[in-house]
Amino acid sequence: MAGITGRAELAEALTVAWNSACAGAGRVIVLLGEPGIGKSSMLSWLAEQTGDRARLVACRAGDIGEPMSTAADVAVALRGDARPVTAQIDPLRAADLLAAAVAAATAAGPVALLIDDIHDADPASRTALNLMLxxxxxxxxxxxxxxxxxxxxxxxxxxxxxxRLAGLDAASxxxxxxxACPAPIDDAVAQRLLAVxxxxxxxLTHLPAALTDDQLSGDRLLPSDIPLAGELHRVFTGQLARLTPTARDLLDLTAVSVEGNWAVLAALRPDAPxxxxxxxxxxxLAALVNGRLELAHPLLRSAAVSGLPAHRKRLLNRELAAVSALPAEVRLAHRAAGAVGPDESLTDELVATAQRMRARGGSEAAARMLDRAVELTGRDLRRAQLRVEVAQLLGxxxxxxxxxxxxxxxxxxxxAAGLHVLAVVSLATWEALDGEPLAAWQRLLECAALADPADMGVVHxxxxxxxxxxxxxxxxxxxATAAVAHSVPRSPNWVVSRVILAHAISARTxxxxxxxxxxxxxxxxxxxAIHHDPTVGLHIGxxxxxxxxxxTAVTMLTALSGHARGEGARASLAMTYGALGETHLRASRFDQATRCLDEAIALxxxxxxxxxxxxxxxxxxxIHAIRxxxxxxxxxxxxxxxxxxxQSTFGARYFLLANAGNAALATGRAEEAVGFLQECWAFEEAGGRLAPQLARWHPDLVEAYVSLGRHQQARPVLDHLLEVAAAPGASRWTRASARRAAAVFHAETDRLGxxxxxxxxIAIYDPELDLFDRARAQLLLAASGGPTGESAAARAQYAFDRMRAAPWAAKLGELDTATTGSALADLSGAELRVLREVARGLTNQQIATRLLxxxxxxxxxxxxxxRKLGASSRTEAARLLLLGGDEQASHDHSGRR
Incomplete structure (x- = not known):
């Protein structure tokens, strides 16, 4: 079929992906491309290849359609029920429902879920689908x-x-x-059309239809305004001009209606069938499919609507607004599109509907409804207030x-000045979250220089x-200190600023x-709090x-996540789940941490x-690396x-480096660990030392340095760690980890110390909350060959198994020979001779006689x-001698067998 001409490589890749899915290894692939580049054709081709296992959904609702309409279409395509999806405009809930629908659909066999033109989905559905995926x-x-x-x-x-789909090669x-040509085409004409x-x-498919046979054959000159690739909707202009008035009227009504509900169209145009x-x-140009009149391409809608005079668009919208079969929100949107001039009464209706939508969890839908209110109010201040509210909802x-x-x-x-400050602070917030923190900071500094004293707290x-x-x-x-000082006590800004300040000071001291x-x-x-500062969950955690x-952190963050979910504040919810994940990770609850972090990343x-x-x-x-x-x-x-x-977010990079260093150390890549963690040390040298408890990397850098024999470089890191651990109020984790790091540093020169x-x-670490780091200390104790080494190894093994920390558990296996060999080296000659006789099975009296x-x-x-081997019996001591590779004992033992 023409849809895959020139797309053989992509077709092969999609075929391989489908075969993998059939074997249980599914995936998500996003095809990006400009309009008309062939995205829909590839989906149609794949739908044909996968047969009845394909579920093809075309997004078409846009901004004027009913919220969750695309998500409902996906639910129906998966043989599910759309009603629960549309009952609330809640993308989080809809994502759960769609995930369940996918699971149910795959129970009968592999499924190819093909979603076309995601840019045309209503925003709430797009969010729900993204979360589900x-x-x-x-x-x-x-x-x-x-x-x-x-x-x-x-x-x-x-x-x-x-x-990413590019244009076809010249031959294709x-x-x-x-x-596509209805008549022979001249070579020169073909080259011209290929160029444009x-x-x-x-x-390529529709340009010939815009030309006459004489123009295609070269007998007549081509028009000077051949549609270019950047204005592709114009390829349909000639075809639209040739339609009869009744057909063009039906097409225009379909384009304005967005969803093309045939029952609605037929009711408005009884002669249409x-x-x-x-x-x-x-x-x-169109086809009747599953109760909808579907246009041949989304660009055809653009061509039809852009060619309509303004009064004609308003008239068609008013007709649609009068159709009682349409949902109330859709009718109201059509009323707004069909209105002329300021209309405060209609503005009030739009605002009230937006409030109801927001209460149902539809922040995006509420924002779109308020957008229409912005266009209809005649009061400048109200327009500005509505714009700020729209922006806050969208953010x-x-x-x-x-x-x-x-x-x-x-x-x-x-x-007004007060609204200006609110707009600036809100803009800076979303600039930062959108990846431009430097621009946001500069904007706030400029605002602080001009703001009234009453607004200074919010700006700071x-x-x-x-x-x-x-x-x-x-x-x-x-x-944050300035924000607290400039805020009214117990006001939202005062409360949130104190939480920010507590986080910042704790991170330093x-x-x-x-x-x-x-x-x-x-x-x-x-x-x-969640509406005042979307990052408040991070500060609390x-x-x-x-x-x-x-x-306490888990209790507060769990409650906060419930409020954020109920308010549709997904920016706050993402931050809260992330903080919950970090809290669980610190407390060695890796499964809970992973679940929360999965949600935070998805959001x-x-x-x-x-x-x-x-x-x-x-x-x-x-966590992945630990496991x-x-x-x-x-x-x-x-x-x-x-x-x-x-985005040059250096704060995020600091934490990434800390975690990457730990991951490298887990798999014995000490040089890489040093590379990552040295940058953390340099970050703190430039901006001031931070609490070791904040990112928990200082002991890892000491261990990495020591494993490479670079004790001199480890010394200042250890000294800083010990200094913080000795200060009043130091955390339990830092006090214990400083000792662990010092033990690593001195292991070669003072084994007993x-x-x-x-x-x-080990005594300082909490047995549950510090389970992972306590197990690391027990691993080191087992490796040191002390008298309690075997019991330390057993406890470490239990902890690592509980956490599924396979690489760390593997280190214990390496100790059976390495640790024992090290301990054997500490035995005197006389002690080793006695132990060899024990390994031969002799009693003390027999050994005394034999060795005089x-x-x-x-x-x-x-x-x-x-005592030196950490053994508790003759049998255990003999086993350790054999494991330690003592050649004479091994020879004697094998000789007895």
Whole structure:
């Protein structure tokens, strides 16, 4: 078929992907390309190849359609029920329902879910689908999504496999062109059309229909305004001009209606089922499919609507608004599109409907309804207020880029001073979350220079987001302190600013963390907080976690996530889940941490908050590495570093490096660990030392340096760690980890002292909350060959098995020979000779006779042997001698067999 002419390589790749899905290894692939480039044709081709296992959905609702309409279409395509999906405008709930529908569909066999033109989906559906795709564990399902390379789709595609479709090569383009020509085409004419089409299949297919046979043959000159690839909708202009008035009227009504519901169209145009429908179908411009009149291509809709006079568009919208069969929100949207001039009454209706939509969880739908109200109010101040509200709704739901644009429009017009400050602070927030923290900080500094004293608290509090992304802790402390001072006590800004300040000071000086969080949440209102600062969950989680109040942190963050979900504040929800994941990770609850981080990453990437995704990607990669899931860890690190580098978010990079260093150390890549963690050390040298408890990398750098024999470089890192551990209020983790790091540093020169430090560390660590780091200390104690080595190894083995920390458990296996060999080296010659006789099975009396010693001397030697080897019996000591590779003992043992 023409749809895959010139696309053999892509067709082969999709075939391989489908075969993999049939074998249980599904995936998501996003096809990006300009209009008409062949995305839909590839989906149609794949649908034919996969037969009845294909579920093809075309997105068509756009901004005027009913919220969740595309998600409902996907549910129906999966043989599910659309009603639960549309019952609430809640993308989070819809994502769960769609994931369940996918699972149910695959129970009967592999499925190819093909979603066309995701850019045309209503925003709530697009978010729901993105979340569903990021949450699903792929088995026998292949998902192909197509879209134009616009910001919303590029955001949608982040982290998935992406294929970009370019124009066809010259030979393939000529084949498509000749196949589309109704008459022979002159070579010179063909070359001209190939040039203007730029290999675009849609242009190649439809350009001949815009020309006469004489023009194609070269007997007449080509028109000077041949449609170019950048104005592809014009390829349909000639075909539209040839339609009869009734057919063109039906097509125009279909284009304005968006969804093309045939029952609605037929009710408005009773004669449509006759000649008009036939004409559209025979011309190839439209087809009746599953109760909808579907246009041949989305660009045909653009061509039809752009060619309508304004009064004609308003008339068609008013007709549609009068159709009672349409949902109330859709009718209201058509009323707004059909209105003329300011209409405060209609504006009030739009605002009221938006409030109801928001209460149902539809932040995006509410924002779109308010957008229409902006166009209809005649009052300048109300228009500005509505624009700010629209931007805040869009930002909270994750569309930071769109929110920025709307706020820019507000600031471009004269507005009241108070509204100006609110717009600036909101714009800076979404600039930072959209990956431009430096621009956001500069904007707030300029605002602070001109703001009234009453507004200074809000401006200073807003600094925390961009400064945190840049890793400027001292500046956060400075501005948060100013925010508290300039805010009315117990006001939302005052409460949130104190939480920010507690986080920042704790990050610098962990000894103050416990005092800072005491009474901090007495004036707490979660609903107000999440709308005041979308990152408040991170501040809460970090402040309480540095203070090692993990259970309190989990309780507060869980409650906060419930409020954020209920308010449709997905920016806050992503941050809260990330903070929950980090809290669980610190408390060695890796399964809970992974679940929360999965959700945080999905929300961050699906709702336009990619600037914060590296924080959560690094933490999840750390868990993957601890568990030996190297490919998954590498994928998370790669994406995290790519985003952080692109956006110059140095704060995120600091945490990524800390986690990457830990991951490298887990697999014995000490040089790589040093490379990552040295950069963390340099970051702190430039901006000031941070609490070791914050990113937990200092002990890892000491261990990496020591393993490479670079004790001199490890010394200042260890000294800093010991200094913080000795300060009043130091966290339990830092006090224990400082001892663990010191034991590593002194292991070669003072083995007994190192063992004492490790025992102290193990005693300080909490057996549950510090399970992972405590097991690492037990591993080191087992490796040291001390008298408690075997019991330490057993406890470490149990802990690593509980956490599924396979690479760390593997290190214990290496100790059976290495540790025993080290301990054997500590035995004196006399002790080793006695032990060899024990291994031969001799009694103390027999050994005394053989070695010309007294039985008491033999017993004393054995006592020292047991202590040095950590053995508790003759049998265990003999086993350790054999495991240690003693050649004489091994020879004697084999000789006895």
């Amino acid at each position: 990021r949450r699903t564990s792929w088995g026998p399902v292949l998902v192909i999504v197509t879209g134009r390379p616009v910001p919303s789709v590029v955001t949608f595609a982040e982290g998935f496999q992406v294929r 383009a000529l084949t498509v062109l000749r196949d 089409s730029a290999g675009n299949p849609l242009a 006759g000649a008009a429908l036939t004409e559209l179908e025979e011309s190839g 909270a739901s994750g569309e930071a880029g769109v929110a920025r644009h709307r706020l820019g429009e507000v600031l471009a017009e004269p507005v 509090a807003g600094m925390a987001i961009p400064l945190g992304m840049l890793g400027l802790v001292d500046q956060i402390i400075e501005h 962990e000894g103050q963390a416990g005092d800072l969080v005491t009474g901090l949440f007495d004036e707490w209102d979660p609903t107000v 970090r402040a309480l976690s540095i203070a090692e109040q993990y259970d 961050s990437l699906a709702t336009g908050q990619r600037a914060f995704a590296p924080f959560w990607l690094g933490l999840r990669a750390r 030996g899931e190297d490919a998954a860890a590498a994928a998370d690190f790669d994406l995290g570093f790519d985003i952080s580098t692109e 190192a063992q004492r430090l490790l025992r102290e560390a 010693l007294s039985p008491k001397t033999v017993a004393n030697h054995l006592f020292r042997v047991y």
